Amino acid sequence: MNSYVLDVRKLKVDYATSMKTIQAVKGISFSIQKGETLGLIGESGSGKTTTAMAILRLLQNPGRVVGGEVILNSDIDLLTLSERELRKVRWTELALITQGSMNSLNPTMRVCEQIADGILAHKEMNDKNELNEYIKNLLKLVGLPERVFNQFPHELSGGMKQRVCIAMAASLNPSLLIADEPTSALDVITQRIVAQTLLDIKERLNTSLLIIGHDIGLMAQMADRVAVMIDGFIVEVGTMQEVLSSPEHQYTQILVDSMPSIKRRKPLTAIDERTRSEISNKLCVSSEMTEVTTGHWVAVN
Amino acid sequence: MNGLTWKYALHRIGIYLLTILISITLIFVISRAVPGDPIENMWRQLEMQKGQIEGVDLIIDHYKELFGLNEPIGIQYLKYLWNTVRFEFGVSFVHYPTSVSSMIGHALPWTLGLGLITTLIIFIFGNGIGAVFGWERTPKFIKTIIPSSLIFTSIPSVLAALFLLSIFSKNLGWFPLAGAYNSNVTQGWNWPYIASVIKYGFLPVLSILLVNIGWTILGMRAMVVTIGGADYVRLAQAKGLKPFYILKKYTVRNALLPQLTSLALSLGGLISGQVLVESIFSYPGMGMLIFRAIREQDFNVIQATSYMFILITATSVLLIDLLYPLIDPRITHGED
Ligand SMILES: Nc1ncnc2c1ncn2[C@@H]1O[C@H](COP(=O)(O)OP(=O)(O)OP(=O)(O)O)[C@@H](O)[C@H]1O
Ligand SMILES: [Mg+2]
Numbered sequence: 001m002n003s004y005v006l007d008v009r010k011l012k013v014d015y016a017t018s019m020k021t022i023q024a025v026k027g028i029s030f031s032i033q034k035g036e037t038l039g040l041i042g043e044s045g046s047g048k049t050t051t052a053m054a055i056l057r058l059l060q061n062p063g064r065v066v067g068g069e070v071i072l073n074s075d076i077d078l079l080t081l082s083e084r085e086l087r088k089v090r091w092t093e094l095a096l097i098t099q100g101s102m103n104s105l106n107p108t109m110r111v112c113e114q115i116a117d118g119i120l121a122h123k124e125m126n127d128k129n130e131l132n133e134y135i136k137n138l139l140k141l142v143g144l145p146e147r148v149f150n151q152f153p154h155e156l157s158g159g160m161k162q163r164v165c166i167a168m169a170a171s172l173n174p175s176l177l178i179a180d181e182p183t184s185a186l187d188v189i190t191q192r193i194v195a196q197t198l199l200d201i202k203e204r205l206n207t208s209l210l211i212i213g214h215d216i217g218l219m220a221q222m223a224d225r226v227a228v229m230i231d232g233f234i235v236e237v238g239t240m241q242e243v244l245s246s247p248e249h250q251y252t253q254i255l256v257d258s259m260p261s262i263k264r265r266k267p268l269t270a271i272d273e274r275t276r277s278e279i280s281n282k283l284c285v286s287s288e289m290t291e292v293t294t295g296h297w298v299a300v301n
Numbered sequence: 302m303n304g305l306t307w308k309y310a311l312h313r314i315g316i317y318l319l320t321i322l323i324s325i326t327l328i329f330v331i332s333r334a335v336p337g338d339p340i341e342n343m344w345r346q347l348e349m350q351k352g353q354i355e356g357v358d359l360i361i362d363h364y365k366e367l368f369g370l371n372e373p374i375g376i377q378y379l380k381y382l383w384n385t386v387r388f389e390f391g392v393s394f395v396h397y398p399t400s401v402s403s404m405i406g407h408a409l410p411w412t413l414g415l416g417l418i419t420t421l422i423i424f425i426f427g428n429g430i431g432a433v434f435g436w437e438r439t440p441k442f443i444k445t446i447i448p449s450s451l452i453f454t455s456i457p458s459v460l461a462a463l464f465l466l467s468i469f470s471k472n473l474g475w476f477p478l479a480g481a482y483n484s485n486v487t488q489g490w491n492w493p494y495i496a497s498v499i500k501y502g503f504l505p506v507l508s509i510l511l512v513n514i515g516w517t518i519l520g521m522r523a524m525v526v527t528i529g530g531a532d533y534v535r536l537a538q539a540k541g542l543k544p545f546y547i548l549k550k551y552t553v554r555n556a557l558l559p560q561l562t563s564l565a566l567s568l569g570g571l572i573s574g575q576v577l578v579e580s581i582f583s584y585p586g587m588g589m590l591i592f593r594a595i596r597e598q599d600f601n602v603i604q605a606t607s608y609m610f611i612l613i614t615a616t617s618v619l620l621i622d623l624l625y626p627l628i629d630p631r632i633t634h635g636e637d
Pocket of ligand 1: 015022024042043044045046047048049050051060061062063099214
């Protein structure tokens with residue numbers, strides 16, 4: 001219980017517009033242990049990014065956390081921190097690799113400046129050479145050539161940009177990396193390279209990783225445990241192996257079933273609208289989860 | 302590697318020179334296409350007022366010879382071109398024999414000074430205020446001031462000028478009615494003179510400012526709001542950077558480029574607004590000069606001042622073009 005890097009309890013997020021209130025996250029709970037990789041997976045619109053942003057307290061308007069706790073390192077409730085305290089925790093403890101990293105870098109700043117300002121916001125580093133060496137070393141760690149140091153984002157390919165983002169996120173050795181679809185918008189080969197880079201860095205720094213995605217195939221290779229999301233609910237949590245080999249929830253079963261395989265062709269429509277709404281109608285905010293086997297939890301419908 | 306490259310600069314300068322060549326040609330063509338002949342018109346008019354003048358045809362012909370109007374059109378064009386690029390505009394018909402270039406020489410500094418100061422104030426303050434209004438952290442009560450910055454934007458600067466002139470100069474007497482400096486003070490780098498220049502220039506600057514700054518404020522506010530939602534700003538927040546640093550280096554920095562473009566686009570309007578404002582305040586600049594020349598039908602002066610206005614506009618746009626790559630590294634990218 002005490003070794004959790006992140007413990008999310010009954011987190012609820014609403015987007016309240018003047019027309020209606022969208023409940024994007026409906027009271028989800030999960031935790032991540034030290035050094036562990038948790039995959040958060042689910043279809044588009046299921047609330048994955050919202051969950052990540054709520055943890056980071058970066059929800060975009062009109063998003064509001066309306067309930068729950070997000071405990072970091074077993075003692076800090078991120079949701080109650082003052083703005084100053086929050087700034088201190090950001091990047092030193094919690095780092096983000098954003099979704100669609102194509103636009104994650106400031107187009108008018110050199111790569112080195114963008115890595116440097118994050119470091120300098122938290123660490124006194126008066127020796128300019130030392131800082132530059134440190135940044136160059138980071139770039140080398142993610143497999144980028146040295147010239148990238150002085151380049152602007154538009155001079156880099158998508159894969160390179162994403163690796164800059166990984167280097168940036170790793171720069172202060174945070175306890176948790178949150179990567180929101182770090183490989184979407186990349187071709188399959190580059191996806192694998194970037195994913196591997198991410199895993200390497202994670203191993204080297206011995207941090208925990210919350211990785212969001214909808215590619216269950218890629219996720220299967222990266223995550224130790226997986227949480228399956230639909231419609232603002234988590235319906236199943238367990239080790240990757242267990243969930244893949246014996247999915248308990250109907251939605252997880254469909255998801256696992258839809259995993260592409262080169263050996264056997266499958267119909268493309270893995271889930272139709274009726275089944276989907278049947279599943280989500282059965283879920284409700286008070287849904288409890290039961291433990292089928294140790295560490296493998298499933299929502300009761 | 303980045304920023305201003307030679308290739309980019311040469312390309313822009315080439316376009317600049319071409320613009321000027323075309324405008325000189327246009328002025329030449331238009332002036333020849335105008336029906337009637339200014340010299341003949343002038344003498345015929347004189348004749349009508351004073352009665353028969355002896356040998357008027359000979360005189361007209363002599364003047365035509367003098368101004369080179371009897372030569373083939375091609376030669377006339379080349380001579381005109383050569384003279385124009387040397388700022389050799391001949392003499393004023395009306396204020397004979399004052400040379401047009403000396404008239405321009407006296408007027409130009411006032412116009413450039415007035416224009417430069419207004420443009421700088423509009424750009425710096427307009428964007429500064431716009432950024433504050435667009436920033437998510439600015440208190441609500443400040444943001445509600447926005448509409449008041451727009452009161453004047455929907456009226457032409459002539460009206461603003463008349464309005465300010467009648468209230469602050471005529472009724473309150475706080476500012477002078479006309480001119481650019483106090484003629485009782487010795488000109489030069491002394492404080493009383495500079496103070497009088499500021500005092501005389503205040504209302505003209507203000508009337509152009511009030512009318513134009515609103516658009517800059519609105520544009521900047523919109524840009525800051527848009528960029529505030531960009532992924533890289535969110536990532537900057539995730540880095541734990543200070544909010545004001547993010548505003549400066551991430552948001553405003555990226556918002557400035559489109560603002561610079563819109564400045565370049567609005568220059569023409571600014572300059573023509575200034576022409577009218579100058580004539581209302583009898584400010585001894587180029588605007589006043591062209592205004593008077595049109596009234597007096599002083600042909601050479603009209604041509605020369607039109608050319609100078611085109612030159613000023615084109616040069617300002619060129620300077621802005623050369624500024625772009627220093628702000629946004631992507632600009633020169635496609636060129637090499
Ligand atoms: N700024 C916003 N305003 C209003 N509603 C929003 C906003 N952002 C997200 N939502 C809503 O919240 C829900 C969850 O969105 P979210 O972006 O978290 O999904 P996601 O799982 O990350 O999807 P994807 O895989 O497409 O990234 C969606 O129904 C979406 O319409
Ligand atoms: Mg998302």
